[in-house]
Amino acid sequence: RVEEIVPGRARTAHGDVRAPIVIRATEGFTAGLPATHRTWLPMNSSMIVTEPLPADAWDEIGWDGRATLGDMAHVYMYAQRTADDRIAFGGRGVPYRYGSRVDADGSTAPGTVRQLTALLRTFFPAAVRVPIAHAWSGVLGVPRDWAATVGFDRATGLGWAGGYVGTGVTATNLAGRTLADLVLGRDTALTRLPWVNHRAHRWEVEPLRWLAVRGLYAAYRAADRVEAATGTARTSVVARIADAISGH
Numbered sequence: 001r002v003e004e005i006v007p008g009r010a011r012t013a014h015g016d017v018r019a020p021i022v023i024r025a026t027e028g029f030t031a032g033l034p035a036t037h038r039t040w041l042p043m044n045s046s047m048i049v050t051e052p053l054p055a056d057a058w059d060e061i062g063w064d065g066r067a068t069l070g071d072m073a074h075v076y077m078y079a080q081r082t083a084d085d086r087i088a089f090g091g092r093g094v095p096y097r098y099g100s101r102v103d104a105d106g107s108t109a110p111g112t113v114r115q116l117t118a119l120l121r122t123f124f125p126a127a128v129r130v131p132i133a134h135a136w137s138g139v140l141g142v143p144r145d146w147a148a149t150v151g152f153d154r155a156t157g158l159g160w161a162g163g164y165v166g167t168g169v170t171a172t173n174l175a176g177r178t179l180a181d182l183v184l185g186r187d188t189a190l191t192r193l194p195w196v197n198h199r200a201h202r203w204e205v206e207p208l209r210w211l212a213v214r215g216l217y218a219a220y221r222a223a224d225r226v227e228a229a230t231g232t233a234r235t236s237v238v239a240r241i242a243d244a245i246s247g248h
Helices: 027-032 055-061 110-123 168-183 208-230 237-246
Strands: 002-006 009-012 015-018 022-024 041-050 078-081 087-091 132-142 149-153 158-162
Touching (some): 027 132
Antiparallel strands (some): 041 132
């Protein structure tokens, strides 16, 4: 396990790994490195998956293809129909733990499982009688301005990529190709992209960081309740204020 990154080496409990170029691509686990503790906030994301649904349930739902789904809520959900006819359903549970602590074992709080299960069954009443088979959690890297970045400092040999805020499936591919060009000193269309060497402000110190994140998600949930109750398509004032504070 790498405990610290410095120019020319990655330090571990068993010794140093030396290299002229060291790339930090630790995403949500970046907060575990002393020099980058406030660079990206580790945001928790959780998922549940059902047992396979019977054919009549799929007929009732009308989800014929494998299109992925999401909603327009501020505390949003996302779902997909798996290859073996389950529903995989994700969203936020406990968004952030005090001190940027990270659960590395993928365990999911029972309250989060109950919350996601209730939301899944609200969206898909045909799945009410289908048991939940598994639940797991992961951590995302969130910059203060919610903007991913790629960079390389030729003077120190240190590079980085990340802050994808959950959209890393495609962004990591672009980041890897961009980093390759930066390390090799190539001037390409990729190295001139706006996210290259972009630096966001650092996150606030604790307890301000914990209070801000928990407060913002409470505001977003309140905004979702107001918008659902009124049936309006307009973003509530509460959510607009939260967006302005979060920089999102």
